[in-house]
Amino acid sequence: FVPDSLAGRRVLLTAGPTYEAIDPVRGITNISSGKMGYALARACRDAGAEVTLVSGPTALPSPTGITVIPVQSAQHMLSAVEASLPGQHVFISVAAVADYRVANTSEHKLKKQDGGPPTLTLVENPDILASVAARADAPFCVGFAAESQNLLDFAEQKRTRKRVPLLVANLAQQAMGADDNEVVLLDDAGRHPLPRQSKDDTARAIVAHLARALASR
Numbered sequence: 155f156v157p158d159s160l161a162g163r164r165v166l167l168t169a170g171p172t173y174e175a176i177d178p179v180r181g182i183t184n185i186s187s188g189k190m191g192y193a194l195a196r197a198c199r200d201a202g203a204e205v206t207l208v209s210g211p212t213a214l215p216s217p218t219g220i221t222v223i224p225v226q227s228a229q230h231m232l233s234a235v236e237a238s239l240p241g242q243h244v245f246i247s248v249a250a251v252a253d254y255r256v257a258n259t260s261e262h263k264l265k266k267q268d269g270g271p272p273t274l275t276l277v278e279n280p281d282i283l284a285s286v287a288a289r290a291d292a293p294f295c296v297g298f299a300a301e302s303q304n305l306l307d308f309a310e311q312k313r314t315r316k317r318v319p320l321l322v323a324n325l326a327q328q329a330m331g332a333d334d335n336e337v338v339l340l341d342d343a344g345r346h347p348l349p350r351q352s353k354d355d356t357a358r359a360i361v362a363h364l365a366r367a368l369a370s371r
């Protein structure tokens with residue numbers, strides 16, 4: 155038994171933003187570099203796990219030794235996650251999923267019109283993490299919460315609402331696009347702050363915490 159190991163575990167992750175089309179050349183997205191999710195995917199691989207990464211559009215290279223499934227929209231991401239879910243021991247949802255998509259997506263490029271700007275009608279996207287965590291056969295679920303204020307309160311609420319045993323909280327302003335990160339892990343035992351460090355080191359610390367949580371179940 156190696157305390158920090160994920161040997162023999164299958165881990166599914168989401169990373170990056172989602173992109174919700176308005177027309178063939180325009181869309182709505184979230185700001186997310188994908189760096190934290192990719193770092194976590196590599197750390198899981200390095201800890202011995204078999205890793206599948208469902209990724210929204212990012213500028214990052216595909217990590218070796220990991221099955222990468224590229225997707226665009228939240229609906230795409232949900233179907234790829236559901237298709238990959240059987241046999242997974244852990245689901246880590248790092249993606250910045252767009253909360254809404256455009257209801258009336260245009261097949262053709264919208265032309266600038268007389269009489270004022272067009273109105274976009276939005277509909278709610280599925281909550282991928284909450285839907286996976288609610289399944290009877292749910293793997294061990296890890297969520298992320300990037301907040302711009304009231305970090306720990308909002309993150310605790312998210313952990314309860316989405317019913318995830320482990321949630322990683324970070325301040326959005328500090329983390330976005332950066333190469334380092336400072337996070338707090340929230341679980342049934344309480345709050346576990348990690349030092350400010352590179353996303354690779356943060357990822358390794360999360361994996362160590364996750365491995366211990368799995369081993370003690």
Ligand code: C5P
Pocket residue numbers: 168228247248249250251252253279280281282283284296297298299300312
């Ligand atoms: O966007 P929000 O702050 O609610 O995200 C919290 C967690 O839920 C993250 O782990 C994110 O990946 C996940 N999420 C999701 N599907 C959504 C929205 C968020 O899986 N539609």
